[in-house]
Amino acid sequence: MAEALEGVPAPRRNADAVLSGTLEASRSAWPGDPVALLLVEDDPGDALLVEELLADSGISAALSWARSLADARRVLAEQGVPGCILLDLHLPDAHGLDAVTQLLAAAPGAAVVVLTGLAEEASGLAAVAAGAQDYLVKGQLEPQLFGRAVRYAAQRKQVEQAAAALQVERVRAQENSRLERGLLPVPLLRGDGFEVVSRYRPGRAQALLGGDFYDVVETADGTVHAVVGDVSGHGPAEAALGVCLRVAWRSFVLAGSSGSTLMELLEQILVAERDGEQLFATLTSLSFTPDRRRVRVVRAGHPGMLQRVGGDVEWVEPPGGPALGLLPGLAHWPQEELPLPPGAGLALFTDGLFEGHTGRGRERLGERGLLALARKAAGLASDLFVDTLISDAEAAAAGHGGLADDVALVHLGWKQTDS
Template identity: 45%
Template structure:
């Protein structure tokens, strides 16, 4: 059906009611409205076109006579569906529900007969924007109903998207609280500074997590990253972080913590391919040597007197890849006054001046040395470090970044 000619005189039709002069009632030009007319009666379809032709509303009408024909248009349709509830192949509320579900971004206005006005009321209750009774509609009323229905549908869609964004933000906050807790270091010789920044492409936190707990004279710290991005990974990260704290606080032997955590990962992950990289460090109170267990994770960096050194540790496969017993434990010097930087790979995956070369651990050590040489304090170090990484990267970092700085016997 082509767009109607709006230059002719207004008709007076017994099926839709007399029309005085709808152009005088609605003279202002408005945005064009796409109309999908689903109507099997040829005379009623012709009348819709004629009534709209004598209004200021610009319309583009697509006319189909059955639900089967309409199905090819509905999924991508964004305008207003003008729907007769009595079609040869469908009818009533079942027809309306399919149209509302399939054309979720379109407004729906229902056409009813004089004896079926109750159906129009029920249709609006079920989700239609409006209903019109044949024989009681003129062109101006029809045009206004179409235009306002589209506007209401857009307003409803905006409100729905706002509600979804608010729910998304609340869920994000809950996940963040689970991944990034208040550490338990009240009686520890270590003071801390934590930091988290989500990656550029995601509003929801990823699977990066950290924690630190002092138990029976030993401070244990962990940083980890679940492979992949999304709610499943974030939820698994929360599970691992909470489980790790429970194991440590429950007095599980240090060598048994990570094997137990691996069993939890295997039982909780959504897909068999999911794994986690981890770095755990442990320091006995009064000692200046710490123990480290590294499972597929970037090694920590130790800061002392302005010098930055990579903590030497033999990497093991990530948690959940090749379960083969307790990971190897190694020792490294952690004297008083030194600071240990644990971080996730979002920091070292930054490009070092552009692809394909990445910053990696050596580049991060170089950047950290430069930042410290400018007199940056430990308190301000995470933000300055990310700023420098983004400068090298040429823009915001793609992946999430979590950092935990621990200073032995000095303020953070």
């Protein structure tokens, strides 16, 4: 331990000199042994005893010494959290359980072993109940017992942290599952005359859920409405905003909204619910007319779509307006009506499908590359077409770790009848 010794009596100066620096002990017998220890003890004699016990225990570790809780905080700030902290319960600035709770708050990642007197075993048990990993009685210390206590305390802390991390991951997975159900609902169709094939694929490094969403509903007049959207960014806030927009879209559509009015309402929802002005959303909303001959399209900053007719695929990108949230209250989104050939299918997707990098450089697959992949799979049935398109896009980006962003892909179309 490096600290100023001026004004400290000679015995304490000697103790500091002995304890400073890294101890050159024999190689640790356990791979999981702590590499650093912190002793929080105001008595130089007890400090020397701990150093000797450590040297004879077979644990190779650097030992630092703090005489008070304030000194301990300084050492933690300078050197980081050690694998194990040895804590005396009688310090100049903290006593008993108060010392334990303050130290645990200052170093929550460290294992704590409490040092007690012969008549204080109850205090040691209380310290363990308060969060310490173990306690040792000063008058009963010997190297083997000391080494075992330090090793077990460090390993118990590691197990405790691993269990806590696992619980956090479980909660996160459950929350992601709930958000996914909100982002990716079951289509609301009144009959079996319309086909919906949908897929969602998380990006390669997305521990956090993205804001990609889709929905399909059929209104009482027989019109089938569909939407695919993407909230910028990743994380629970973005995913929750995606859920909010998807639910709002379904509600507005069922209430009769369409075209630019629908986009204006959704933008109002986005602006009211987003965490910051930097968040925006792109989406494409479709309405398949009951006569099965036309489809109305409204685009808000979203990519185009793929139209499949027979064995051919074309890129379709009708005029549209800006992404929701970029120009609140100022934008307009035109509604375009396109002819829908018999047996035609439309594939809507988020930009993660074609933004993956390919080849030796950093080129994106892009719209042209995606269209080329789609044309190779044009003759497949709808479900195979969708799966093949995603797998081929992933294969194209395999050299760069796969698709970096989330992908939502929905294939839509009227089922052909025999008549």
